[in-house]
Amino acid sequence: MKAIIQQPSLTQQSLTWQQALSEMVTSPLDLLSMVNLSPEDIPWQWDKDFPLRATKSFISRIQKGDPQDPLLKQVLSIKIESQLDNNFSEDPLEETKYNPLPGLLHKFPSRVLLTFTSSCAIHCRYCFRRHFPYQSNNVGRKGWTQVLDYIASHPEIVEVILSGGDPLMAQDDVIHEFLQKLSHIPHVQLLRIHTRLPVVVPQRITQSLLKILHDVRLQVVMVYHINHPNEIIKAITQGVHKLKQHGITVLNQSVLLAGVNDSTECLKTLSLDLFKAGIMPYYVNLLDTVQGASHFLVSKKKAKDLQQSLRENLPGYLVPKFVQEIPHRLSKTPIDILP
Numbered sequence: 287m288k289a290i291i292q293q294p295s296l297t298q299q300s301l302t303w304q305q306a307l308s309e310m311v312t313s314p315l316d317l318l319s320m321v322n323l324s325p326e327d328i329p330w331q332w333d334k335d336f337p338l339r340a341t342k343s344f345i346s347r348i349q350k351g352d353p354q355d356p357l358l359k360q361v362l363s364i365k366i367e368s369q370l371d372n373n374f375s376e377d378p379l380e381e382t383k384y385n386p387l388p389g390l391l392h393k394f395p396s397r398v399l400l401t402f403t404s405s406c407a408i409h410c411r412y413c414f415r416r417h418f419p420y421q422s423n424n425v426g427r428k429g430w431t432q433v434l435d436y437i438a439s440h441p442e443i444v445e446v447i448l449s450g451g452d453p454l455m456a457q458d459d460v461i462h463e464f465l466q467k468l469s470h471i472p473h474v475q476l477l478r479i480h481t482r483l484p485v486v487v488p489q490r491i492t493q494s495l496l497k498i499l500h501d502v503r504l505q506v507v508m509v510y511h512i513n514h515p516n517e518i519i520k521a522i523t524q525g526v527h528k529l530k531q532h533g534i535t536v537l538n539q540s541v542l543l544a545g546v547n548d549s550t551e552c553l554k555t556l557s558l559d560l561f562k563a564g565i566m567p568y569y570v571n572l573l574d575t576v577q578g579a580s581h582f583l584v585s586k587k588k589a590k591d592l593q594q595s596l597r598e599n600l601p602g603y604l605v606p607k608f609v610q611e612i613p614h615r616l617s618k619t620p621i622d623i624l625p
């Protein structure tokens with residue numbers, strides 16, 4: 287059965303991004319009814335610790351009446367998540383060792399990653415940070431001075447990556463103020479923003495954000511997070527075009543997810559549709575072994591086959607790098623070199 291994917295209604299698009307966030311859906315029962323499914327169709331569950339979060343715009347891209355929808359699977363908690371799997375841990379990347387200050391990860395020498403906010407506009411079931419103590423481990427305004435001092439005293443850092451949580455959950459004036467301070471550190475050349483917010487709330491690309499990112503001395507790169515072609519709607523493309531007009535590069539990273547995007551056909555369409563939207567495919571990340579996400583795991587063998595088949599079926603520049611995060615390595619690891 288092929289259902290029609292609805293574009294968000296006009297009223298959805300005319301809301302400010304803050305209003306769109308305030309209308310976020312947090313009840314699985316509401317979500318199921320919005321996509322014309324009954325609670326008996328799926329073994330869903332409540333998850334108190336990492337509850338449902340999805341915007342109405344994202345939900346409007348779910349195909350109605352399809353319990354196997356690839357977007358639905360990314361947001362609806364199902365019972366299998368509660369089965370403990372001993373190969374999956376709560377801190378799969380052992381990141382706490384590279385965490386010299388709250389909210390600052392300095393693992394790869396030339397770049398530092400800041401968890402700039404403690405929240406996201408969507409809760410992705412596979413998220414490797416789902417057990418991360420964000421509330422205590424993010425760079426609040428009080429921590430800025432310390433973080434900026436750290437960056438200033440490490441001349442090897444050329445790029446600062448704002449991550450999260452989702453950094454674009456911060457208000458534009460907060461982002462502006464931080465970038466003003468950051469741009470005073472001469473050895474920092476690049477600013478990267480890892481975000482899913484413009485994907486789930488397209489109106490997040492505001493005029494004031496565009497101006498801030500255009501005016502800052504740093505060269506700006508945005509890395510979106512889109513896993514499936516059905517996530518791409520016209521409003522996203524429009525935002526990307528504005529970013530490009532303001533000199534900002536837009537890349538995409540995906541997570542390889544069983545039952546969501548683990549086929550040549552899907553990944554090929556994703557790369558082509560991203561490119562059509564003005565976004566360059568960058569990474570396909572193999573799933574981190576986080577507790578509660580084992581049902582999304584794709585084997586390394588299958589991932590290698592998929593990458594090879596994309597190489598045969600796409601121009602080289604549209605083939606994302608398939609990588610895995612391996613604890614204690616000083617860069618992401620291309621899966622080709624793994625046993």
Ligand SMILES: *Cc1c(COP(=O)(O)O)cnc(C)c1O
Nearest residue numbers: 391392393394397398399447618
């Ligand atoms: C992924 C990641 C980066 C960025 O890596 P790139 O290969 O430059 O995209 C930086 N720091 C940490 C801790 C990361 O996990």
Ligand code: SF4
Nearest residue numbers: 406408409410413482
């Ligand atoms: S938006 Fe990113 S950080 Fe937030 S839950 Fe999803 S994958 Fe995790």
